[in-house]
Amino acid sequence: xxxxxxxxxxxxxxxxxxxxxxxxxxxxxxxxxxxxxxxxxxxxxxxxxxxx
Amino acid sequence: xxxxxxxxxxxxxxxxxxxxxxxxxxxxxxxxxxxxxxxxxxxxxxxxxxxxxxxxxxxxxxxxxxxxxxxxxxxxxxxxxxxxxxxxxxxxxxxxxxxxxxxxxxxxxxxxxxxxxxxxxxxxxxxxxxxxxxxxxxxxxxxxxxxxxxxxxxxxxxxxxxxxxxxxxxxxxxxxxxxxxxxxxxxxxxxxxxxxxxxxx
Numbered sequence: 009x010x011x012x013x014x015x016x017x018x019x020x021x022x023x024x025x026x027x028x029x030x031x032x033x034x035x036x037x038x039x040x041x042x043x044x045x046x047x048x049x050x051x052x053x054x055x056x057x058x059x060x
Numbered sequence: 061x062x063x064x065x066x067x068x069x070x071x072x073x074x075x076x077x078x079x080x081x082x083x084x085x086x087x088x089x090x091x092x093x094x095x096x097x098x099x100x101x102x103x104x105x106x107x108x109x110x111x112x113x114x115x116x117x118x119x120x121x122x123x124x125x126x127x128x129x130x131x132x133x134x135x136x137x138x139x140x141x142x143x144x145x146x147x148x149x150x151x152x153x154x155x156x157x158x159x160x161x162x163x164x165x166x167x168x169x170x171x172x173x174x175x176x177x178x179x180x181x182x183x184x185x186x187x188x189x190x191x192x193x194x195x196x197x198x199x200x201x202x203x204x205x206x207x208x209x210x211x212x213x214x215x216x217x218x219x220x221x222x223x224x225x226x227x228x229x230x231x232x233x234x235x236x237x238x239x240x241x242x243x244x245x246x247x248x249x250x251x252x253x254x255x256x257x258x259x260x261x
Contacts, residue, residue, distance in 0.1 A: 012240070015231045044122075
């Protein structure tokens with residue numbers, strides 16, 4: 009669901025660009041970026057747990 | 061005389077705008093070609109993507125997203141910032157994966173392509189995207205934002221189509237690999253079923 013949701017957000021953002029809603033597309037893009045960063049942090053912490 | 065100078069500068073601005081838009085479209089084509097290459101690795105060489113690979117693919121689509129905004133709404137610094145942020149994020153993710161796999165006792169993930177692993181290629185491509193966006197910033201002008209943007213041309217529409225197709229393809233891939241749950245680490249190499257976890261001795 010994590011990756012699927014992020015790709016869905018990006019797809020929504022592209023659709024909003026096509027339908028000329030720059031602010032919505034921009035906000036969705038930034039939300040996708042923030043969620044991706046959180047997912048990376050989650051992955052890093054779980055890998056660290058495995059290593060420890 | 062003043063009017064003539066204005067008209068010349070406007071003409072050069074329009075030319076510069078067109079050149080920058082063509083470069084942005086080329087960048088989108090390049091990024092989508094990389095994603096199609098990863099689809100080839102996934103479906104024809106049966107190399108299942110790991111969570112970090114998906115995050116890199118998200119960064120590729122995100123970098124293209126900023127370029128698409130530039131193509132649709134005209135060149136603005138905030139759209140270039142979107143591309144830059146996503147490519148920096150992608151660079152961090154690929155650096156993380158490179159560092160994971162250079163540890164002693166850790167196998168390399170995936171088959172090498174032209175001597176390098178896919179995450180190393182991703183690192184180089186993200187570095188190139190960052191550089192290209194910085195060059196774009198150098199050549200962008202505040203008055204470019206005031207220019208009226210014409211209707212989408214065929215090569216701009218093609219860039220949109222490619223991004224939509226690649227994103228839908230990635231959604232399908234994520235659905236097949238991870239179902240509706242969280243994506244898990246993939247064992248590599250697949251035949252020997254070797255775990256990626258570091259074994260404490």
